[in-house]
Amino acid sequence: MMDDTTQNQPPGALVTFLAGLQAGMMALIVMLGWLGVSAWWQRHTFWTAANQMATVFHGGDAIVSGFGRNTPSGLAVYVLSYCLLGGAFALAAPRRLTPAGMMLGGVLLAVGWYWLWFRMLGQRVMPLVWLLHAERPMAFGHVLYGVMLARFPVYLPVECQPTPPPPDGSGS
Numbered sequence: 001m002m003d004d005t006t007q008n009q010p011p012g013a014l015v016t017f018l019a020g021l022q023a024g025m026m027a028l029i030v031m032l033g034w035l036g037v038s039a040w041w042q043r044h045t046f047w048t049a050a051n052q053m054a055t056v057f058h059g060g061d062a063i064v065s066g067f068g069r070n071t072p073s074g075l076a077v078y079v080l081s082y083c084l085l086g087g088a089f090a091l092a093a094p095r096r097l098t099p100a101g102m103m104l105g106g107v108l109l110a111v112g113w114y115w116l117w118f119r120m121l122g123q124r125v126m127p128l129v130w131l132l133h134a135e136r137p138m139a140f141g142h143v144l145y146g147v148m149l150a151r152f153p154v155y156l157p158v159e160c161q162p163t164p165p166p167p168d169g170s171g172s
Helices: 013-041 048-062 071-092 099-120 127-132 135-149
Strands: none
Touching (some): 099 127, 099 135
16 A cells, blocks of 8 residues: 555656657557548548658658658658657646646647648758648648647556545445
């Protein structure tokens, strides 16, 4: 049995960052899944978003139909940037936020990241991604990412998660 001094200890920065990395990865899986399905609906390949991101390293050669030899590098850009974004969000998010507030914060961060990454930096750093990405599905994918990112407290160790208040005993 745990005593009162060990229950609900605030998680350290490393533990919080790792929980954010995990949440970022799960949110990225949801976002890339959405982007793949929406690409199918537009009669493109499931790997369109990853292939477009691979143009950062390989230029126009990365644009292929299907999973190509450059697709993993595009996936790596997504994994690295969006997992780190999740870790940063977990460190920066105030612990006093309600779940709805945390979700709103995650969505605002994700949509802000979309505008920074795809709209502002994209024109100079990755022009093919900026020109070729499907704007509405990508923007909605970032909303999904933000919603999922807000779930990072689920990935904290059990002793660091908030516990529900004890029952008051007046339920009869």
